[in-house]
Amino acid sequence: MLDRRLVQNFDWVLLLLLLLLAAISILNLYSATYATRDVGGSQVFFKQIYWFLIGFFVFLLMTTFNYYALERLAYPAYILMVALLVLVLLLGKVTSGSQRWLSLGPVSFQPSELAKIAMVIVLAKFFSEKRGHQGYRLRDLWQPLLLIAAPSVLILKEPDLGTALLLIVVCFSMILFVKVYWKSLVVLLLSALCVAPFIWLNLKSYQRMRILTFLRPDMDPFGAGYHINQSKIAIGSGLLWGKGFLNGTQTRLHFLPEQHTDFALSVLAEEWGFIGSVILLLIYLFLILWGLNIAKVSKDRFGSIMAVGVVALIFWQVVINVGMVTGLLPVVGIPLLLFSYGGSSLISTMAGMGLLMNISMRRFMFQ
Amino acid sequence: MRTSDFDPISIEVFARQLSKLTLFILLVFAILILRFWFLQIVNGSMYRAKSENNRIHLKDIPPFRGIILDRNGETLVDNRPSYDLYVVPEEVQNREQLLNRLNGLAELDPGAAEQKFDDISSRYPFRPICIKRDLSRNELALVETNRFNLPGVMIKVTPLRHYINGNFAAHLVGYLGEISEDQLKSGKYSDSKPGDLIGKSGMEWKWQPHLNGVRGGEQVEVDATGRKIRVMARKPPVPGANVCLTIDKGLQKVAEKALVGKNGSIVAIDPRNGEILALASSPSFDPNLFVGGIDKASWERIAFSSEFPLQNRALSGQYPPGSVFKIIVALAGLQEGIIDPKEEFVCHGVYYLGRRGYRCWKKWGHGKVNLHKALVESCDVYFYEMGKRLGVDKIAEYARRFGFGTVTGFDAVHEKAGLIPTRDWKLKRFGVPWQGGETLSTAIGQSFVLVTPIQMATFISAVFNGGIIYRPHATKWVGEKKAEKVFKFKPATAGRAEINTEHLERVKKALIGVVNEPHGTGGKAKLKDITVAGKTGTAQVVTLEKEKVFENEEEIPFQYRDHAWFVAVAPAERPRIAVATVIEHGGHGGSAAAPVAGQLISAYLEEPRKLIADDS
Numbered sequence: 001m002l003d004r005r006l007v008q009n010f011d012w013v014l015l016l017l018l019l020l021l022a023a024i025s026i027l028n029l030y031s032a033t034y035a036t037r038d039v040g041g042s043q044v045f046f047k048q049i050y051w052f053l054i055g056f057f058v059f060l061l062m063t064t065f066n067y068y069a070l071e072r073l074a075y076p077a078y079i080l081m082v083a084l085l086v087l088v089l090l091l092g093k094v095t096s097g098s099q100r101w102l103s104l105g106p107v108s109f110q111p112s113e114l115a116k117i118a119m120v121i122v123l124a125k126f127f128s129e130k131r132g133h134q135g136y137r138l139r140d141l142w143q144p145l146l147l148i149a150a151p152s153v154l155i156l157k158e159p160d161l162g163t164a165l166l167l168i169v170v171c172f173s174m175i176l177f178v179k180v181y182w183k184s185l186v187v188l189l190l191s192a193l194c195v196a197p198f199i200w201l202n203l204k205s206y207q208r209m210r211i212l213t214f215l216r217p218d219m220d221p222f223g224a225g226y227h228i229n230q231s232k233i234a235i236g237s238g239l240l241w242g243k244g245f246l247n248g249t250q251t252r253l254h255f256l257p258e259q260h261t262d263f264a265l266s267v268l269a270e271e272w273g274f275i276g277s278v279i280l281l282l283i284y285l286f287l288i289l290w291g292l293n294i295a296k297v298s299k300d301r302f303g304s305i306m307a308v309g310v311v312a313l314i315f316w317q318v319v320i321n322v323g324m325v326t327g328l329l330p331v332v333g334i335p336l337l338l339f340s341y342g343g344s345s346l347i348s349t350m351a352g353m354g355l356l357m358n359i360s361m362r363r364f365m366f367q
Numbered sequence: 368m369r370t371s372d373f374d375p376i377s378i379e380v381f382a383r384q385l386s387k388l389t390l391f392i393l394l395v396f397a398i399l400i401l402r403f404w405f406l407q408i409v410n411g412s413m414y415r416a417k418s419e420n421n422r423i424h425l426k427d428i429p430p431f432r433g434i435i436l437d438r439n440g441e442t443l444v445d446n447r448p449s450y451d452l453y454v455v456p457e458e459v460q461n462r463e464q465l466l467n468r469l470n471g472l473a474e475l476d477p478g479a480a481e482q483k484f485d486d487i488s489s490r491y492p493f494r495p496i497c498i499k500r501d502l503s504r505n506e507l508a509l510v511e512t513n514r515f516n517l518p519g520v521m522i523k524v525t526p527l528r529h530y531i532n533g534n535f536a537a538h539l540v541g542y543l544g545e546i547s548e549d550q551l552k553s554g555k556y557s558d559s560k561p562g563d564l565i566g567k568s569g570m571e572w573k574w575q576p577h578l579n580g581v582r583g584g585e586q587v588e589v590d591a592t593g594r595k596i597r598v599m600a601r602k603p604p605v606p607g608a609n610v611c612l613t614i615d616k617g618l619q620k621v622a623e624k625a626l627v628g629k630n631g632s633i634v635a636i637d638p639r640n641g642e643i644l645a646l647a648s649s650p651s652f653d654p655n656l657f658v659g660g661i662d663k664a665s666w667e668r669i670a671f672s673s674e675f676p677l678q679n680r681a682l683s684g685q686y687p688p689g690s691v692f693k694i695i696v697a698l699a700g701l702q703e704g705i706i707d708p709k710e711e712f713v714c715h716g717v718y719y720l721g722r723r724g725y726r727c728w729k730k731w732g733h734g735k736v737n738l739h740k741a742l743v744e745s746c747d748v749y750f751y752e753m754g755k756r757l758g759v760d761k762i763a764e765y766a767r768r769f770g771f772g773t774v775t776g777f778d779a780v781h782e783k784a785g786l787i788p789t790r791d792w793k794l795k796r797f798g799v800p801w802q803g804g805e806t807l808s809t810a811i812g813q814s815f816v817l818v819t820p821i822q823m824a825t826f827i828s829a830v831f832n833g834g835i836i837y838r839p840h841a842t843k844w845v846g847e848k849k850a851e852k853v854f855k856f857k858p859a860t861a862g863r864a865e866i867n868t869e870h871l872e873r874v875k876k877a878l879i880g881v882v883n884e885p886h887g888t889g890g891k892a893k894l895k896d897i898t899v900a901g902k903t904g905t906a907q908v909v910t911l912e913k914e915k916v917f918e919n920e921e922e923i924p925f926q927y928r929d930h931a932w933f934v935a936v937a938p939a940e941r942p943r944i945a946v947a948t949v950i951e952h953g954g955h956g957g958s959a960a961a962p963v964a965g966q967l968i969s970a971y972l973e974e975p976r977k978l979i980a981d982d983s
Contacts, residue, residue: 094552131374131377134376134380135380177384177388178384179380179384225600226425226586229586232406232414233414233417233418234418235403235406235407235414236406236407236410236411236413236414236415236417236418237411237414237415237417237418238407238411239407239408239411239412239415240407240408240411269403269407270418273407274403274404274407274408274411277403277407278400278403281396281399281400281403284396285392285393285396288392289389289392292385292388292389292392295381295385296381296382296385299372299373300372300373301372301373301377301381304373304381308385308388315392315395319395319399322399322402323399326399326402326403326406328398328399328402
């Protein structure tokens with residue numbers, strides 16, 4: 001129930017940050033698809049507005065219940081998520097060689113998006129109940145490691161290397177946050193190093209090639225390498241003030257790959273320059289720090305860890321995408337959250353934001 | 368208190384962890400902002416210059432498709448350059464004028480070109496549009512000499528499949544076609560893009576992954592006129608593997624020549640290992656027509672012809688075997704012990720089963736016949752009797768032993784299995800029990816029996832090689848050079864027809880008689896120095912009615928004339944070639960098909976050519 005205190009505690013800053021990002025995203029998408037507006041480009045633009053509307057609805061929906069309820073739902077949600085990931089491997093649509101989408105009547109979605117949120121909740125549940133006051137030892141961690149392994153392996157099978165890696169990185173961020181003993185950490189790292197060559201030897205040659213070009217795009221000058229080159233030209237040519245709205249030549253002339261999805265940031269950087277890019281980055285930074293603050297003021301472990309999980313989700317997606325378009329990190333298909341075109345990831349992000357809002361709103365309530 | 372509420376220690380730990388985390392996040396964002404500083408401020412002017420002059424294109428380099436050779440290393444299919452006319456829309460000042468000029472120089476479809484311009488130019492102004500593929504020499508010369516007058520025009524050279532001898536072995540070699548949407552989605556053609564040509568039939572289809580090679584590419588910087596300035600990166604294409612076939616070019620030519628103007632098929636194989644020496648199907652088509660997109664008229668002419676030139680009759684043409692099937696009945700009878708080779712039977716030209724008479728092809732009868740004479744002169748009455756003694760199910764069992772009723776495995780996708788009837792089959796198929804008279808016509812290869820030419824060639828090979836059913840194949844090796852083969856053929860058997868040697872020998876002797884004895888039906892296949900053995904077959908297209916009406920063969924309308932069969936091997940003592948020939952509506956096997964088989968054997972064995980050197 002939304003009583004008066006909840007309204008008083010409504011986190012206006014968080015909502016404002018989201019609205020700001022949505023506005024910039026739509027503006028940028030308008031520019032990115034401007035050249036193709038006669039051939040379906042404007043459709044993309046309007047679709048994204050609808051997605052944001054649906055996203056905000058999901059966001060509000062996630063604030064209507066007390067997040068304590070999620071403690072009870074954590075494991076059932078996890079099981080449902082794993083079941084959906086298995087289902088997608090059995091029945092999923094195959095598009096360009098990978099199986100990521102599940103159709104439910106007219107709606108199709110990616111179960112791997114659901115996996116991100118479900119993992120955050122289930123790990124928060126686990127670590128809030130099992131306490132390691134000064135940190136966890138290896139023997140405390142086998143359960144969460146198994147919990148992480150199942151969806152990661154299933155997503156790798158699709159194959160969706162990017163999302164699987166993101167999931168693993170986010171989960172390990174959470175584990176590091178709840179604190180692990182130094183010795184355990186070293187053992188964990190060493191065992192990972194020992195297993196790696198074994199896995200490598202068992203991969204098929206095309207799988208190895210995929211990982212190698214993932215790590216070194218210049219090995220593939222006609223796919224990823226080309227994209228990175230064009231993206232760097234787009235960003236760099238923005239200079240301090242940018243070429244101006246709708247004036248990005250890289251964008252106009254379609255040198256940018258995937259310019260409304262994975263490389264949407266390059267469009268902004270070209271048209272708004274260093275100033276625009278830094279402002280966007282600072283908005284993200286502010287959003288992330290605000291999320292950490294919510295974790296800090298939350299009155300229980302579950303809420304706090306969950307908030308950190310959502311923050312990790314935002315942080316890593318931003319870092320991976322920005323790193324990718326600027327040529328710092330390998331090319332993976334991770335869109336810039338709340339900014340790139342795409343419904344499935346937007347909905348799951350907004351659900352995560354709703355969780356954050358939920359925790360924030362109930363920070364002063366005692367039961 | 369809930370289990371997840373904070374205790375004082377947790378609060379302290381969390382606070383410490385959160386400040387560490389904040390520090391880490393600030394650090395990472397600092398790096399990201401520095402990266403933007405580096406790209407946009409430090410190196411910004413360099414990137415700005417690049418973006419203003421961005422003419423970096425990706426260019427595909429298609430791989431050379433592997434060459435197809437015959438068994439002696441003669442090239443059957445290779446690649447030739449195709450000069451394609453392209454226009455870069457961004458560099459065209461006056462589209463209409465340019466298209467008009469081009470139309471004067473090369474024959475093109477202005478409507479289609481306009482359409483392409485409209486589709487592509489607004490979105491990808493720098494992407495070259497293909498206006499016409501495969502310019503003739505004349506057109507190429509005209510365009511090249513007028514280049515100064517044609518801004519934005521460029522000529523690209525791409526390899527094009529070239530079937531050197533036109534419709535030579537078209538069914539075996541196959542043809543190329545544009546990859547379909549479904550094939551692209553299937554993931555089996557990972558290196559292919561829309562518009563690519565892939566093998567659609569025959570060897571081009573079978574060895575597609577090997578023949579295709581791997582696409583290469585170039586990152587090219589071009590100037591404002593679309594001319595290449597420099598190559599920034601290059602990945603060389605990997606040419607496809609070559610495929611060496613087992614067919615003999617010379618023999619194949621003889622086979623195709625024999626079929627000119629007729630519908631039918633010839634299959635020649637090596638009875639010692641199943642290698643296909645020649646495989647012809649008539650009418651044929653020219654696979655060159657399919658390269659680079661077939662025009663509508665030609666496609667309709669080929670695809671909808673009543674004579675089905677695209678059908679490979681050797682694999683999927685199903686015909687009644689006629690009297691050739693008597694070999695099966697003879698072997699089955701001997702093996703089952705129900706035929707005594709010495710037993711004589713009198714043929715009066717008609718055989719009575721109940722009240723109905725079944726006629727022999729020889730109106731006045733063969734007189735006294737034993738097994739040898741019955742095969743040599745192809746007496747129907749003798750085999751009616753043997754068929755009756757065996758029963759249809761025994762006949763079917765032996766036919767299956769020799770590979771009839773199932774695909775040979777040469778090309779499981781396009782091959783037909785034929786049909787060997789049994790009692791159960793008829794009951795299931797028609798719901799009517801088997802009739803005794805149908806056993807009689809089955810015994811002479813009529814009723815429901817259907818076979819394909821490749822089955823016939825495999826069968827006659829087995830009779831002469833001791834009963835081994837080799838799986839026919841047409842590939843000697845696939846690979847870069849002969850030295851490093853990807854695949855080298857080893858003879859594969861699909862089974863063995865267990866027949867005692869003495870029975871096989873007896874039948875072989877009779878089959879030699881068919882060609883070499885005075886009254887043999889296959890005398891027209893006889894050669895001077897080589898012993899040919901064989902069997903004629905005349906497969907009725909329409910039973911009964913025509914016999915009553917037409918006395919003379921020439922009077923029978925073409926579509927009702929019988930299919931002529933001849934199967935043969937040579938030299939009979941140690942066979943090196945087996946031939947199955949079917950001429951649709953050719954009339955009698957002995958007159959229409961036997962001479963063709965004789966020509967083929969003569970060409971392969973008598974003429975002193977290099978293929979004999981291969982036989983060591």
